[in-house]
Amino acid sequence: MIPYASRIASMQETAAIVGNLFKGMTDPSIISFGGGAPAKEALPSELIGQLCQKIFAPGGRGTEALQYGPVHGIADLRRAVAEQLLSPKGIACDPDNILIVSGGLEGIYLTCQVFIDPGDVILVESPTFVHTVEIFDMFQARCVPVQTDDDGLNMEALEQAIRQHHPKMIYTIPTFQNPSGRTLSREKREKMAQLAEAYDVLVLEDDPYRDIRYSGEDLPPIKVFDHSDHVILANSFSKIFSPGSRLGYVLASPEVTQKLGEAKSATNSHTAMLPQILCAEFFNGGYYPEHHKRICDLYRVRRDAMLAAIDRYFPEGTKHTFPDGGLFTWAELPMGMDATALRPKAIEQKVDYVAGEGFFVERDGRGKNCMRLSFGANPPERIEEGIQRLGNLLKNA
Amino acid sequence: MIPYASRIASMQETAAIVGNLFKGMTDPSIISFGGGAPAKEALPSELIGQLCQKIFAPGGRGTEALQYGPVHGIADLRRAVAEQLLSPKGIACDPDNILIVSGGLEGIYLTCQVFIDPGDVILVESPTFVHTVEIFDMFQARCVPVQTDDDGLNMEALEQAIRQHHPKMIYTIPTFQNPSGRTLSREKREKMAQLAEAYDVLVLEDDPYRDIRYSGEDLPPIKVFDHSDHVILANSFSKIFSPGSRLGYVLASPEVTQKLGEAKSATNSHTAMLPQILCAEFFNGGYYPEHHKRICDLYRVRRDAMLAAIDRYFPEGTKHTFPDGGLFTWAELPMGMDATALRPKAIEQKVDYVAGEGFFVERDGRGKNCMRLSFGANPPERIEEGIQRLGNLLKNA
Numbered sequence: 095m096i097p098y099a100s101r102i103a104s105m106q107e108t109a110a111i112v113g114n115l116f117k118g119m120t121d122p123s124i125i126s127f128g129g130g131a132p133a134k135e136a137l138p139s140e141l142i143g144q145l146c147q148k149i150f151a152p153g154g155r156g157t158e159a160l161q162y163g164p165v166h167g168i169a170d171l172r173r174a175v176a177e178q179l180l181s182p183k184g185i186a187c188d189p190d191n192i193l194i195v196s197g198g199l200e201g202i203y204l205t206c207q208v209f210i211d212p213g214d215v216i217l218v219e220s221p222t223f224v225h226t227v228e229i230f231d232m233f234q235a236r237c238v239p240v241q242t243d244d245d246g247l248n249m250e251a252l253e254q255a256i257r258q259h260h261p262k263m264i265y266t267i268p269t270f271q272n273p274s275g276r277t278l279s280r281e282k283r284e285k286m287a288q289l290a291e292a293y294d295v296l297v298l299e300d301d302p303y304r305d306i307r308y309s310g311e312d313l314p315p316i317k318v319f320d321h322s323d324h325v326i327l328a329n330s331f332s333k334i335f336s337p338g339s340r341l342g343y344v345l346a347s348p349e350v351t352q353k354l355g356e357a358k359s360a361t362n363s364h365t366a367m368l369p370q371i372l373c374a375e376f377f378n379g380g381y382y383p384e385h386h387k388r389i390c391d392l393y394r395v396r397r398d399a400m401l402a403a404i405d406r407y408f409p410e411g412t413k414h415t416f417p418d419g420g421l422f423t424w425a426e427l428p429m430g431m432d433a434t435a436l437r438p439k440a441i442e443q444k445v446d447y448v449a450g451e452g453f454f455v456e457r458d459g460r461g462k463n464c465m466r467l468s469f470g471a472n473p474p475e476r477i478e479e480g481i482q483r484l485g486n487l488l489k490n491a
Numbered sequence: 492m493i494p495y496a497s498r499i500a501s502m503q504e505t506a507a508i509v510g511n512l513f514k515g516m517t518d519p520s521i522i523s524f525g526g527g528a529p530a531k532e533a534l535p536s537e538l539i540g541q542l543c544q545k546i547f548a549p550g551g552r553g554t555e556a557l558q559y560g561p562v563h564g565i566a567d568l569r570r571a572v573a574e575q576l577l578s579p580k581g582i583a584c585d586p587d588n589i590l591i592v593s594g595g596l597e598g599i600y601l602t603c604q605v606f607i608d609p610g611d612v613i614l615v616e617s618p619t620f621v622h623t624v625e626i627f628d629m630f631q632a633r634c635v636p637v638q639t640d641d642d643g644l645n646m647e648a649l650e651q652a653i654r655q656h657h658p659k660m661i662y663t664i665p666t667f668q669n670p671s672g673r674t675l676s677r678e679k680r681e682k683m684a685q686l687a688e689a690y691d692v693l694v695l696e697d698d699p700y701r702d703i704r705y706s707g708e709d710l711p712p713i714k715v716f717d718h719s720d721h722v723i724l725a726n727s728f729s730k731i732f733s734p735g736s737r738l739g740y741v742l743a744s745p746e747v748t749q750k751l752g753e754a755k756s757a758t759n760s761h762t763a764m765l766p767q768i769l770c771a772e773f774f775n776g777g778y779y780p781e782h783h784k785r786i787c788d789l790y791r792v793r794r795d796a797m798l799a800a801i802d803r804y805f806p807e808g809t810k811h812t813f814p815d816g817g818l819f820t821w822a823e824l825p826m827g828m829d830a831t832a833l834r835p836k837a838i839e840q841k842v843d844y845v846a847g848e849g850f851f852v853e854r855d856g857r858g859k860n861c862m863r864l865s866f867g868a869n870p871p872e873r874i875e876e877g878i879q880r881l882g883n884l885l886k887n888a
Contacts, residue, residue, distance in 0.1 A: 096659070096693050096721070099608045102750055109753045129559075137557040143547025150540025160534040160733035162526075196593055196737075200759040207629065211496045225756075232604065232757040262493065296493050324493070336557035338764030340593075353499055356506045359622075360629040362597040366763040367735030 101212075101234050108228040111452045115224065125480035126446040127467040130272065130421055133396075134471075136389040137336055138376070145375045149368070159368040165359045166351075167194020167343070168370050174377035175343050179305070179329070184318045191351050193358065196365045198302045198330025198342035200358075202226055205263075205298050205326055206233040207357035208350065215261040219247055221424075221453035221461060223272045226265065226300070235262075237455045244415075246271070246278030249285050256293045263296040268316060269304035270420025273453045273466035277418065280313050287319035295324065302330035302342075303420035305386070308394035310418035323347040331373055333421070334386065339369035393421070399474035400467060400481060407485025414467075421470035424450070427463045431491060434462055439487055445480045498609075498631050505625045508849045512621065522877035523843040524864040527669065527818055530793075531868075533786040534733055535773070542772045546765070556765040562756045563748075564591020564740070565767050571774035572740050576702070576726070581715045588748050590755065593762045595699045595727025595739035597755075599623055602660075602695050602723055603630040604754035605747065612658040616644055618821075618850035618858060620669040623662065623697070632659075634852045641812075643668070643675030646682050653690045660693040661686075665713060666701035667817025670850045670863035674815065677710050684716035692721065699727035699739075700817035702783070705791035707815035720744040728770055730818070731783065736766035790818070796871035797864060797878060804882025811864075818867035821847070824860045828888060831859055836884055842877045 116128060150156040158168075166172070172189035180187055195201045210216070212234035218227065220239035230237050238259050241251040246268060255261070264286070268278035278286070290297045299316045317327040323346075331341040344354055358364070376382060397417065404414050404425060411428035427433060434449040450464025469477055513525060547553040555565075563569070569586040577584055592598045607613070609631035615624065617636035627634050635656050638648040643665060652658070661683070665675035675683070687694045696713045714724040720743075728738040741751055755761070773779060794814065801811050801822060808825035824830060831846040847861025866874055 096606065096691060098750060099604065099606055099611075101608075102605060102753075105753055105757065109756070112756070131559050134554050134558065137554060139547060139553035139557055142557065143543070143553060146540070146543035146547060150536060150543060156536035156540060157531050157534060158735070160536055160539065160735045161531065162528050162729075162734045196759040196763065199757075203758050207496065208499060209493065209496050211498075214496075225760075228753075229757045232754065294493060332559075337559045338555070338557045340759060340761070340763040353495060356499075356502055356625075357629065359506070359509070360502065360596075360626045361600050361758065362593040362737060363622075364737070366593065366737040366766050368765060368769075369763050372765075 101232050104234045105228060105231045108224065108231045112224055112228055115448050115452045124441065124444045124446050125472060125476050125483070127469070127472070127480060128446045128448045129471065130468055131337060132333055132421070132470055133392060136392055138381070138385055141376070141381060142336070142372055145372050145379070149371055149375070155371050159371050161367070163364050163367045163370070165355050165364045167192070167365055168367070168374060170378055171370050171374040174374055178377050178382065180345065184314050185345070187345055191345055191348055193344045193351055193354050194365050194370060195342045195344055195358065196362065197337070197340040198300065198328055198332060199225065199229065201328030201342050201344040202298065202300060203229050204344065204354045204357050204361070205328065206230065206235070207361070208353045209262060209296060210235050214263070215259045217252065217255050217259070217261045217264045218455060219266060219271065220456065221273055221450065222265065222455065223267060224452045227455055230265070239455050242274070242276065244276060246276055246282055247286070249282055252286070253289055256289060256295060261295055263298055264290065265298045265300065266316070267300045269301055269313065270307070270417050270422070272303070273422055273448070273450065274424040275415040275417030275420055275422045277313065283314065283316045284319045287316055287325060290320070290324035291322045297325045299325055299327045301327065302333055305334045306390055306393060307419035308390040308397070317345065323350070326350065334382070334389070335373055335376060339373060341365065341369055341373050393470060395474055396469040396472070396477060397423070399477045400469040403478045403481035407482045409485070409488050421468050423467050423469065425465045425467055427465070427488060429463055431463045431488060433465045436487060436491060440484060443483045443487060445483045447484070498629050501631045502625060502628045505621065505628045509621055509625055512845050512849045521838065521841045521843050522869060522873050522880070524866070524869070524877060525843045525845045526868065527865055528734060529730055529818070529867055530789060533789055535778070535782055538773070538778060539733070539769055542769050542776070546768055546772070552768050556768050558764070560761050560764045560767070562752050562761050564589070564762055565764070565771060567775055568767050568771040571771055575774050575779065577742065581711050582742070584742055588742055588745055590741045590748055590751050591762050591767060592739045592741055592755065593759065594734070594737040595697065595725055595729060596622065596626065598725030598739050598741040599695065599697060600626050601741065601751045601754050601758070602725065603627065603632070604758070605750045606659060606693060607632050611660070612656045614649065614652050614656070614658045614661045615852060616663060616668065617853065618670055618847065619662065619852065620664060621849045624852055627662070636852050639671070639673065641673060643673055643679055644683070646679055649683070650686055653686060653692060658692055660695055662695045662697065663713070664697045664700070666698055666710065667704070667814050667819070669700070670819055670845070670847065671821040672812040672814030672817055672819045674710065680711065680713045681716045684713055684722060687717070687721035688719045694722045696722055696724045698724065699730055702731045703787060703790060704816035705787040705794070714742065720747070723747065731779075731786070732770055732773060736770060738762065738766055738770050790867060792871055793866040793869070793874060794820070796874045797866040800875045800878035804879045806882070806885050818865050820864050820866065822862045822864055824862070824885060826860055828860045828885060830862045833884060833888060837881060840880050840884060842880045844881070
């Protein structure tokens with residue numbers, strides 16, 4: 095028996111949590127508020143079929159789609175990111191500082207390859223995205239949780255944690271956070287960039303939900319306030335284009351982008367070409383604005399249906415966040431209720447959700463009374479039906 | 492300035508070599524024997540266009556292609572690997588022990604995530620594939636070279652190196668090796684599996700070229716002789732389907748496959764869905780046998796053209812391997828000739844190759860008189876023209 099690398103032991107606890115949290119979420123008879131998948135109605139399937147025809151037509155990009163490609167990603171997709179996704183948010187950047195990656199999580203993984211040694215401290219939001227914690231565990235980082243308020247990370251707690259733990263990195267999902275749906279305020283974004291510079295800490299800004307905002311006012315990325323290359327911005331095409339395409343991008347300084355590219359080369363050479371070309375043709379063909387409007391309209395209705403149903407059917411004393419975008423709301427049930435224990439009964443009743451406990455790296459039982467509820471995948475009637483079932487279960491618990 | 496992880500320093504030397512070796516290989520006016528890309532004529536572009544139409548037609552797999560998918564890869568592709576690629580080679584396996592990965596190199600990367608701690612020794616062939624060494628460097632392994640003969644790794648040298656260095660892993664490309672084009676004999680394959688069991692060492696069998704054999708007799712994978720789960724088989728679809736699709740697979744024991752899947756989940760969640768579905772439809776639609784015959788016929792002619800041209804135009808005393816498949820031959824020029832120094836002059840003459848020196852982890856100047864020559868990308872006339880130019884340069888050097 096050949097021993098595993100030491101990182102494998104560090105991963106076991108979180109890997110088991112991830113395995114349990116999302117287990118069995120493919121049964122179509124269950125109304126699932128688990129997972130974080132976009133609505134199937136939000137996937138531009140017909141359009142992508144047409145773009146495939148164009149790509150593989152004579153004189154098209156068929157050979158390019160099938161041959162090896164550049165480590166950093168194809169130029170026209172990097173340009174689309176710079177011009178259509180970053181520039182409108184106030185980030186002027188050279189497409190050469192953008193690295194195309196195989197999904198948003200790969201950007202986080204690569205940032206760890208470049209910066210994280212075993213034992214390094216990463217400050218994370220409490221609660222935070224458990225799948226990312228699995229990455230941090232693989233790198234044998236020590237995750238230290240920092241308290242969050244309704245408008246994101248508490249800045250006093252953050253500064254204190256920086257002083258106390260000397261972290262290498264702060265990991266944040268500032269907009270429509272996973273799992274909470276909360277958004278970091280403008281003031282706090284600016285403050286976080288200042289703290290990063292003052293204490294020489296890296297900020298990894300993971301922002302996959304920000305582009306599906308359907309109410310409220312847009313906020314600048316933390317990266318806008320970064321004048322000293324302390325912020326790495328990682329984003330994903332999963333919510334605005336397609337998750338199965340496994341496409342994302344990272345924006346960093348030229349030197350860091352070079353290192354991220356070396357780590358990418360030593361992981362899987364480059365990102366698959368056909369998805370990249372399809373995504374570039376989608377943006378550069380001008381299809382994004384209409385698609386974007388359509389999916390925002392879709393999710394707005396679903397969010398409103400879910401929040402109204404929670405208010406109507408969940409027990410008195412339940413609190414929930416009001417996300418202006420993204421896919422999740424976070425319900426805090428009256429203390430003493432146990433969402434972890436309730437889940438098997440919910441599945442019996444053909445309704446599912448993700449129990450909140452797994453999103454806390456504290457691992458001390460907090461979050462037991464919380465649920466992450468995704469309103470992305472179901473139409474309003476199914477949302478109401480599912481929340482009603484959950485409400486009945488909770489009231490009888 | 493935030494310090495990089497310590498692995499970044501370990502990667503610099505090889506990353507620079509990889510960067511230099513393959514730099515500037517996209518100029519179409521240059522006859523390039525560098526790179527390792529398949530011929531563009533070997534890419535099933537038209538067929539893939541048709542398969543795309545089928546996938547995105549009403550009632551097709553369009554939504555599946557765009558939505559999140561399983562960490563281990565789609566079931567029908569794993570089944571195609573088991574039934575059409577492994578079973579004919581004498582490997583009976585459960586599709587559940589197969590992990591679909593984003594290109595062959597990702598299989599090597601994931602094996603390192605699961606098994607390699609900093610300082611672990613990996614025995615490698617001398618010469619070996621430099622891009623893989625970049626991965627091993629990222630994991631801060633110590634690569635120890637082992638002498639190779641015309642029929643692959645020298646078994647006495649291998650056993651001695653195992654006794655002396657107590658390696659965690661032996662890395663081998665047994666068939667039509669990169670860079671040398673050499674193939675490990677049947678007897679040595681069996682012996683290697685025995686050594687792995689006897690000394691409790693992992694063998695990573697990287698076998699991306701084996702399916703493009705166009706002369707000689709097929710040999711069983713080392714994995715066939717493995718009765719104790721000491722061999723992990725990593726393979727790629729790059730040479731038989733398409734490199735831009737970034738698809739590969741790994742076969743390991745159930746327990747190791749589980750761990751590889753956890754590392755995959757913490758790297759990029761899963762492999763892109765559309766390339767997986769296209770590849771599954773390609774195999775399960777019965778297109779592979781005809782395609783396979785076509786590309787073998789194509790490469791056979793190109794290999795023969797290159798070997799004949801080397802014999803004709805290169806200086807007396809030049810030796811080269813005779814590969815029964817794959818994409819490379821390895822030319823050893825008369826001692827004293829310097830292929831590294833000659834390359835800028837070759838590029839001036841609009842012909843390119845990969846200098847042999849970079850493939851030796853010894854880094855002591857050996858291989859200076861060697862060239863890796865790929866016959867994959869050019870038709871016979873261009874091969875002859877390019878080799879003639881190189882021969883003239885060598886004779887005048």
